[in-house]
Amino acid sequence: MDIRQLKYFLAIAEEGQITSAARKLQMAQPPLSQQLKLLEEELGVKLVERGPRSIQLTDAGIILRNRAQQILELTDSTAREISDYAKGLKGSLTIGTVSSSGATLLHEPLAAFHKRYSGVTFEIHEGNTFMIIDLLNKGIVEVGIIRTPFNTSNLECLYFHSEPMIAVMAADYDWAPSQSAAQLGELQDKPLIIYRRFEQLIRETCLEHGFEPQIFCMNDDARTTLLWANAGLGIGIVPKSAFELANHSNLIYKEILCETLRTRVAAVWMKDKYLSSLATKFIETFKSL
Known part of the structure; x- marks a missing residue:
């Protein structure tokens, strides 16, 4: 099994047809079918079920598809890393980010x-x-931009300043228009829209303050929280710096006065692992601010 075979198999998995995959790879169908057969023989398992118009991946095929995606990503990343090393401070830097770190x-x-x-x-x-x-x-x-809390094992971390959570809402939900801040208890019995990442933190903090939060919507993106709040569906809870991420034309916000509900953006990278010159300079930029 080699990189070329993995590329062939991934094309078949993505297209759902050997004919379409061959067309995408700009090769004839018989050699591609032969490569699939050789791969199945080498691995000793059936990777696809052939139907009249399309193919379906077997459980083994699904495993190989997922691994092939990771291996090809890593191959590309390695090639870029070597290229970046040779070029010095030119090339491409690969970063992972959470949505709420965008601003x-x-x-x-x-x-x-x-x-x-x-x-x-x-x-x-x-x-x-x-x-x-x-x-x-x-x-x-090479570098991740993420939010606390997270497990710091095997990670080098560089933290930004701590920031509060805010309650974002349309005017109809504003129980105290003259106040720019709110005690956590004021959110009791309010329909809350929260980012799943902070569910445990918000739930535990509310319980410590004597009430069970009324979670109306839980989602996977701070931008979704803002959009739903902007539509007047409830009160969103997001880090303060995330307020600029989405349309908030209808929104106001109140800073939540609770030391537990604070978070920080962090730049993280793997301990004891080679960093390209680009990644090193990017991290140094964080340190200088």
């Missing part, structure tokens, strides 16, 4: 880095904190 990343370190090293391009992988840490472990990204 902080764009307003400060990324702008400063781009000003200093305008020849560098970027490849961004987005996901939640746990997904970004997984991408770091697999070598698909």
Whole structure:
């Protein structure tokens, strides 16, 4: 099994037809079918079930598809890393980010880095904190921009300043228009829209303050929280710096006066692992701000 065979198999898995996969790969169908047969023989398992018009991956095929995606990503990442080393401060930098870090990343370190090293391009992988840490472990990204809390094992961390959570809402939900801040208890019995990443923190903090939060909507992206709140569906809870991430034309916010509900953006990278010159300079930009 080699990289070429994995590319062939991934094309078949993505297209669902050997004919379409061959067309995508710009090769004839019989050699592609032969490569699939050789791969199945080598692995000793059936990778696809052939139907009259399409193929379906077997359980073994699904496993190989997922691994092939990771291996090919890592191969590309390695090639870029070597290329970046040879080029010095030109090339492409691969970063993983969580959605709620966007405003902080764009307003400060990324702008400063781009000003200093305008020849560098970027490849961004987005996901939640746990997904970004997984991408770091697999070598698909070099630097992750994530939010606390997270497990710091095997990670080098560089933290931004601590920031509060805010309650964002349309005017109809504003129980005290003259107040720009709110005690946590004032959110009792309010329909809350929260980012799943902070569910445990919010739930435990509310319980410590004597009430069970009324969670109306739980989602996987701070931008979704803002959009739902902007539509007047409830009160969103997000980090303060995330307020600029989505349409908030109808929104006001109140800072939540609770020391437990604070978070920080952090730049993280793997301990004892080679960093390209680009990644090193990017981290140094964080340190200088």
